[in-house]
Amino acid sequence: MTSSLTDGAAPEGQEERQPAGQPPTRNAPDFRDGQPGLFRLLLKDRFAAVAAFVLLLVGLTALVGPALMGDLATKQNLLFANKAPFTMAHGWEYFLGSDSLGRSMLARLVVASRTTLSVALPAVAVALLIGSLWGVWAGYHRGWRENVSMRVADVIMSFPSLLLAVVVLYVFSPSAANIVLILALTRIPIYLRTARAESAELQSRTFVDAARTFGAKPNAIIFRHVIPVVLPTLLTLATLEFCYVMLAESSLSFLGIGIQPPDVSWGLMVSQGRQYLQTAWWLSIFPGVAIVVTTIAANVLAAWLRIATDPAQRWRLALPRKRLIARIPAKEAQP
Amino acid sequence: MLTYLRKRIISSALPLVVVVVGVFALARMTGNPASLYLPLNATQQMRDDFTARNGLDQPLLVQMADYFGGVLRLDFGQSLRTGQDAAAMALRAFPATLQLAATTMVLAVVLAVIVGCWAALKPNGVADRISSFISMAAASIPDFWLAIVGIWIFAITLGWVPTSGVSGASAWVLPIATLLLRPFGVLVQIVRGSMVSALSEPYIKLARSRGAGELRVVTHHALRNAAAPALTVAGDLTVGLVNGAVVVETIFGWPGIGKLMIDSILQRDFAVLQAAVLLTAVAIFALNILIDMGYALLDARVRPVTVKA
Amino acid sequence: MTSSSKLPFQATALRWPALAAVAVFGLSACSVANSDSAGGGAADTVRVVLGQEPPTLEACESNLTSTGVVVRSNVTEPLIERNPQSGELEPKLATEWKATSNTEWTLKLREGVNFQDGTPFNAEAAAFTIDRAVNSKLGCNVEGYVFGDADLDVKAVDATTLTVTTPEPDPILPLRLSFLEVVPTSTSTTEKVREPIGTGPYKIDSWDAGQKISLSSWDGYWGDKPAYAKAEYQWRSESSVRAAMITSGEADVAMGLSPDDNIGDLGVDYPNNETVALRMDANEAPLNDIRIRQAVNFAIDKEGIVNSLYQGKHQVAAQLVPEGIVGHNSGLKGWPFDLEKAKSLVAEAKADGVDTAKQISLVVRSAQFPKITELAQVLQEQLSQAGLNVKLKMLETSQHLTYQVRPFAEDEGAVALMTQHGNQAGDAAFTVDQYMLSTGAQSYFGTPEFDAMIRKADAASGDARQKAFEEIFAYQNDKVVQFAHISHQTGILGKAKSVSYTPNSSSGDELRISEMTPAS
Numbered sequence A: 001m002t003s004s005l006t007d008g009a010a011p012e013g014q015e016e017r018q019p020a021g022q023p024p025t026r027n028a029p030d031f032r033d034g035q036p037g038l039f040r041l042l043l044k045d046r047f048a049a050v051a052a053f054v055l056l057l058v059g060l061t062a063l064v065g066p067a068l069m070g071d072l073a074t075k076q077n078l079l080f081a082n083k084a085p086f087t088m089a090h091g092w093e094y095f096l097g098s099d100s101l102g103r104s105m106l107a108r109l110v111v112a113s114r115t116t117l118s119v120a121l122p123a124v125a126v127a128l129l130i131g132s133l134w135g136v137w138a139g140y141h142r143g144w145r146e147n148v149s150m151r152v153a154d155v156i157m158s159f160p161s162l163l164l165a166v167v168v169l170y171v172f173s174p175s176a177a178n179i180v181l182i183l184a185l186t187r188i189p190i191y192l193r194t195a196r197a198e199s200a201e202l203q204s205r206t207f208v209d210a211a212r213t214f215g216a217k218p219n220a221i222i223f224r225h226v227i228p229v230v231l232p233t234l235l236t237l238a239t240l241e242f243c244y245v246m247l248a249e250s251s252l253s254f255l256g257i258g259i260q261p262p263d264v265s266w267g268l269m270v271s272q273g274r275q276y277l278q279t280a281w282w283l284s285i286f287p288g289v290a291i292v293v294t295t296i297a298a299n300v301l302a303a304w305l306r307i308a309t310d311p312a313q314r315w316r317l318a319l320p321r322k323r324l325i326a327r328i329p330a331k332e333a334q335p
Numbered sequence B: 001m002l003t004y005l006r007k008r009i010i011s012s013a014l015p016l017v018v019v020v021v022g023v024f025a026l027a028r029m030t031g032n033p034a035s036l037y038l039p040l041n042a043t044q045q046m047r048d049d050f051t052a053r054n055g056l057d058q059p060l061l062v063q064m065a066d067y068f069g070g071v072l073r074l075d076f077g078q079s080l081r082t083g084q085d086a087a088a089m090a091l092r093a094f095p096a097t098l099q100l101a102a103t104t105m106v107l108a109v110v111l112a113v114i115v116g117c118w119a120a121l122k123p124n125g126v127a128d129r130i131s132s133f134i135s136m137a138a139a140s141i142p143d144f145w146l147a148i149v150g151i152w153i154f155a156i157t158l159g160w161v162p163t164s165g166v167s168g169a170s171a172w173v174l175p176i177a178t179l180l181l182r183p184f185g186v187l188v189q190i191v192r193g194s195m196v197s198a199l200s201e202p203y204i205k206l207a208r209s210r211g212a213g214e215l216r217v218v219t220h221h222a223l224r225n226a227a228a229p230a231l232t233v234a235g236d237l238t239v240g241l242v243n244g245a246v247v248v249e250t251i252f253g254w255p256g257i258g259k260l261m262i263d264s265i266l267q268r269d270f271a272v273l274q275a276a277v278l279l280t281a282v283a284i285f286a287l288n289i290l291i292d293m294g295y296a297l298l299d300a301r302v303r304p305v306t307v308k309a
Numbered sequence C: 001m002t003s004s005s006k007l008p009f010q011a012t013a014l015r016w017p018a019l020a021a022v023a024v025f026g027l028s029a030c031s032v033a034n035s036d037s038a039g040g041g042a043a044d045t046v047r048v049v050l051g052q053e054p055p056t057l058e059a060c061e062s063n064l065t066s067t068g069v070v071v072r073s074n075v076t077e078p079l080i081e082r083n084p085q086s087g088e089l090e091p092k093l094a095t096e097w098k099a100t101s102n103t104e105w106t107l108k109l110r111e112g113v114n115f116q117d118g119t120p121f122n123a124e125a126a127a128f129t130i131d132r133a134v135n136s137k138l139g140c141n142v143e144g145y146v147f148g149d150a151d152l153d154v155k156a157v158d159a160t161t162l163t164v165t166t167p168e169p170d171p172i173l174p175l176r177l178s179f180l181e182v183v184p185t186s187t188s189t190t191e192k193v194r195e196p197i198g199t200g201p202y203k204i205d206s207w208d209a210g211q212k213i214s215l216s217s218w219d220g221y222w223g224d225k226p227a228y229a230k231a232e233y234q235w236r237s238e239s240s241v242r243a244a245m246i247t248s249g250e251a252d253v254a255m256g257l258s259p260d261d262n263i264g265d266l267g268v269d270y271p272n273n274e275t276v277a278l279r280m281d282a283n284e285a286p287l288n289d290i291r292i293r294q295a296v297n298f299a300i301d302k303e304g305i306v307n308s309l310y311q312g313k314h315q316v317a318a319q320l321v322p323e324g325i326v327g328h329n330s331g332l333k334g335w336p337f338d339l340e341k342a343k344s345l346v347a348e349a350k351a352d353g354v355d356t357a358k359q360i361s362l363v364v365r366s367a368q369f370p371k372i373t374e375l376a377q378v379l380q381e382q383l384s385q386a387g388l389n390v391k392l393k394m395l396e397t398s399q400h401l402t403y404q405v406r407p408f409a410e411d412e413g414a415v416a417l418m419t420q421h422g423n424q425a426g427d428a429a430f431t432v433d434q435y436m437l438s439t440g441a442q443s444y445f446g447t448p449e450f451d452a453m454i455r456k457a458d459a460a461s462g463d464a465r466q467k468a469f470e471e472i473f474a475y476q477n478d479k480v481v482q483f484a485h486i487s488h489q490t491g492i493l494g495k496a497k498s499v500s501y502t503p504n505s506s507s508g509d510e511l512r513i514s515e516m517t518p519a520s
Helices: A038-044 A046-069 A105-141 A143-158 A161-171 A176-202 A206-213 A218-254 A266-276 A282-308 A321-325 B002-028 B044-053 B060-072 B086-121 B126-138 B143-157 B169-199 B202-209 B214-244 B246-252 B257-266 B270-298 C015-029 C065-071 C123-135 C141-147 C173-177 C239-247 C290-299 C302-309 C339-351 C372-385 C397-404 C429-435 C448-459 C462-480
Strands: C045-050 C080-082 C089-091 C094-099 C104-109 C153-158 C161-165 C202-208 C212-217 C230-235 C253-257 C267-280 C359-365 C389-395 C414-422 C483-495
Touching: A038 A046, A038 A282, A046 A105, A046 A282, A105 A143, A105 A176, A105 A218, A105 A266, A105 A282, A143 A176, A143 B002, A143 B214, A143 B270, A161 A176, A161 B002, A161 B257, A176 A218, A176 B214, A206 A218, A218 A266, A218 A282, A218 B143, A218 B169, A218 B246, A266 A282, A266 B143, A266 C239, A282 B126, B002 B060, B002 B270, B086 B126, B086 B169, B086 B214, B086 B246, B086 B257, B086 B270, B126 B169, B143 B169, B143 B246, B143 C239, B169 B214, B169 B246, B202 B214, B214 B270, B246 B257, B257 B270, C045 C065, C045 C239, C080 C173, C089 C094, C104 C123, C104 C173, C123 C141, C123 C153, C123 C161, C239 C253, C239 C483, C267 C290, C290 C339, C290 C372, C290 C483, C302 C372, C302 C483, C339 C372, C359 C372, C359 C397, C372 C389, C372 C414, C389 C397, C397 C414, C429 C448, C429 C462, C448 C462
Parallel strands: C045 C230, C045 C253, C359 C389, C359 C414
Antiparallel strands: C080 C089, C094 C104, C104 C161, C153 C161, C202 C212, C212 C230, C253 C483, C267 C414, C267 C483
C-alpha cells in the first residue's frame, strides 16, 4: 500500500520510493542539520494540526474525564429521562441532553471515551505488534515459514469472529479485556499479510543484500533495515484499523455480545440509542459523532505522519503550501 | 497457471480442516444446548435422552470423527432447531449473502476508482480534500446506525424504497447502500494513494510526452499499475463482507448466511453452524486464490515463472 | 502506440471489474429474491410481521410462542378452546365434556369436520393426537409444558366419543387439552412434522424458508369462512423495522413493538399476560435472610418504573399472574415503595450478623422484552441504594437458561434472577407448580408446608380452587418471599388502518387470523 499526500510532480532525480542503495535511517527530528522538527511540520499543515488537537482532546478526556465527572454518569433520575439537548435550562451537565434513565449524556460520553479507547487502542496495538513482527519475519525468510504463516492467516480470516466472540465472552467472562483479545486476534492477519508482502519485496533490494553480505544476522537486518521501511505502511494501516475496531466494537454491542451494561462505551451508546432514533435522536447521534470525529482525526493525522516519518518524503511538508499544489499541466510538458 | 492453482487448492485444504475443527471444538465449549430445546420443566431423564440422541455425551474426538465421517458421505447433520438438513439450510442462505456482497463490492470498486482517480489528478486540491474527508467519514459510520437512519429517511419519510425484505429490485437499494459505504471509503483512499504514486512515475511522463490523452494516461497506464494494492484491499473487504454482513442481514431481514450463523450460534445449533462456517470458509479460500491470480495477471513481476518449450 | 506490457491477452485492469459486474448482475437477475413487488398486498391478504421465523410449525410444539402464533387456531385447532377474555372454556372440536369419574373425562366430538387433506376428523384422530403429543417418545414441547411426566390413557369409544383417563385426579384436564392441536392419523409418529395438516380455517400454502410463510383459506372448513382469504407471515428482528413496515404500508399487523418505536396511533396496547419479577435464591447469603428479601421488595420503585419506562401502561404487580387467571388474588396489595424501610431492614440484618456486603448477582437476559436493559440498570441502582451489593450480569438466552431452570448453575453466589412469566393457560397451577414448589423447575426453594398447600390447591376445583390459589399467593408474599414482583406488562401491536382487530391477552401466543376483518 502506497498512499501518500504528496503531489504528482516529482522533482527531478528523486523517486517516490526509497532510492535504491540508500539505507533508511530511524528518523529523528533534528534541528542541527537544518530540517525542521516534527512539531513545526505539524503546525504547518492546518488539517493535521487540528486532527492532532482533536485526538489530544479525546485522549485527555479519556484520561481525566471520568474522575472529573464523578458519579454524574451513573446517577439515575427517572423523571428526567430523554430530555432534549442544547438548552441550559437544567444545568450545564444536561447540556447534551439526558438518556433514557435520566443520566447526563455529557458525563456518559466522557466516561465512555475511556472504555472505547481502552478497548480500541490495545486491540490495534496488540494486532499491529504481533502481526507486523510475524509478517516481516515470514516475508524475510520466505520458504515454508512464509507459506505456513499465510495459511494461518487464511485460517484466522475465515474463522467466524462472532463465534469466537460468543464463546470467549460467555464461556470465560464478558469483560473489556476479552473483547480486546478477540478484536486483536481477528485483525492480526491484515498486518500479517501486508507486512509479509512488503518484507518479501524488500528482501531482494540491494541494501538488504548488502547487509547480508556484511554478515549481519537476520534479526538485526529485520530490525534495522526492513522494519523502518515497512513501518509507515503499517502505521497507515493501523489507523484505518483503529477506525474499524471502534466500529466492530459497536457492532458487537448491537448483537448483544459487546461491552455489557453497566459499563458504557460509545459503541454501546449508539447501539442502545438506536431504539430511540425517532423520539430521542441525541442518544445515538452524539456517540456516533464522537466515533466519526475521532476516526477521521486519526486518519488525517496518520496520513500526515506517513509522510513526516518517511525521510524521503519529509521535505514536501517543509515547502510553502502553494508549491505543494503546483502541477505541471500535460500540455506544457509537450515540446 | 494451472499447477499454481492446483498447489493453492491443495494447500488450502489443511487450513479448511483446521477451521472446521476449531469451530467444532469451540461450539461444544459453550455447553449443552438441551435447555434451549427442551421444555422448561424437563426432567433430568429428558435431558439425558436429548444429549444421547444428539451424540453430545461422547468424547470430543469421537464426535469429531463421527462428524468428518458424515462429511465424507456428504451428510452434514441436522438442525437441532428446525430438524432440516444443515447443509441445505446453509446452501439456501449463502447465495443471498454472496449476491449482496458481490454487488456491493463491484459498485464500491467502480465508484472508488472514479472518485480516487479524480482526486489523484490534483493532489491536495479542493477535490482531493473533499473526497478525502467524505471517504474517511464514510468509513467511520456504524453500519447498523446507518441502516436504521436510512430506513427512517428513505423508506418511512420519503417512501422511495421498501423498509426491508427481499421482494423487488428496490429492496436491494438500502442494504447495498449501507454495506457500500465503508468499502467505498477505504478504497477511495487506497486508490487515490496508489494513483498519486503511479502518476508520478517516469513512464507517465513518457506517455504524456508522446501525446497520450489524459484519459488513456490515467486508465491504461496509471490505473493498471495502481490496481494491485486496491485489488488486495478489495479482496480483504469482500471477505469481510461475506463474514460480516450480519448486521445488515439482521436489520433488513435478508435471509443470508450471516444471519444464519449468528442465529445458530445464539441457539447452539451446532450442525448448521458448522455447515455455514464450512461453506463460508470455502468461499473465502476460493476468493483469496482468485485475488492472488488476479494480482499475478496484473503485475507480470509477480507471476509464477512458466518455462515454455 | 504500443502498450507497456506484454500480456498474452489484452486484458486491461478495467475489463476484469467489467466482466465481474456483468456476471454479478446476471446472477442477480435470477436472484434468490422474489420478484413480486413489495408493498401494497392484495385486498384479501393480511400481512403479518413477527419477531422471528418459527423454527417449525409442528402442532405438538405449538405452545412455543414462535410456533403457536402461526399455527394455533389458524392451521390446526384444539378440542377445547379457552376464551381469553372470559377465561371460560369453549367447545371447538369437542362439543361437550364431563368428568365421568375422579380420573376420567368423556368428550363428545363435533361431527362433519374434515382435515385439510380430506380425511374425516373423528375420535380416532383425537386419540392419536393426544397419544402422539403426550405419550410418545417425540419429546414434544407441549408434553413438558402442560402434562409433565404423566401419561394419559385415551380411548376412542366410538367415532364421536373419547375418554381420557389421568393417573391422578386432575380437575383442569380440559384446560390442558386446550393446548393440543389436533392432527390426522397420517401424521408421522417418529418425526416431528414441519408443516402440519389440521382442521383449521387456513392451510399452509408455502413456506419460503428464511423469507415468508403463506396460508390460504380452504373450502372444506367446518366453520365460517374467514374474512381474509390469505395470510402472509414475514419476520424482522428489529422492532423499529417492524413498526416501520406498518407505517409504510408493507405490513398490516406487527407483533411485539416497543413504546419507543413511534408507532403512534397505529399501535394498539393490550395486556399480554406477561409478568416480570425478580426471583431470589434463598439458599445463599445474604438472600437467605427473609429481611433482605423483603428489603429488595421495598426498595423497588414499581410505580416509578412503570410510569417512566413504560409510559404508565404496565400495571404494578403483587403476584405472578395477572387478572383473568384463575387464582389471581385481586385483594393482594403488594409491596409499597419504601426506601427507608428497606434500608432499616438491611441494617437490622447486618446487625444480626448477616453479611450484607456479599455480592448479589442480578442476572438478566438481554433483549428479553422492550427496555429490559434500562429496567435492569434501574433495579441495580435502587437495590444498591438500600445498602446491598448488587452486580448486574446481562447474558444471552442460552447462558441465562442455566440460571433460570434446573439444574441451576453452581457456585454463583446469591442470585436475583429477572424472570418474565406468561401464563398462557389461564390457571394458576401452571405458574405455581413451576415457580413455587420446592422442586419446581423454575423455583429456587420452597417449604414443606407450602408444598402441601400447593398440592391441595392443584386438586381442588371451582370456587375452592380459586380460594386456595389466592391463599397461596398471599402466603408467598408473606412467608416465603421468593419473588419481588415488578409489573404486569402490556404489549403493543401495530395494526394498519385497513384491518379491524382487537388483540387480547393471548394474541401473542395465538394470533387468530379469522378474528381479523377488513375495516369498512
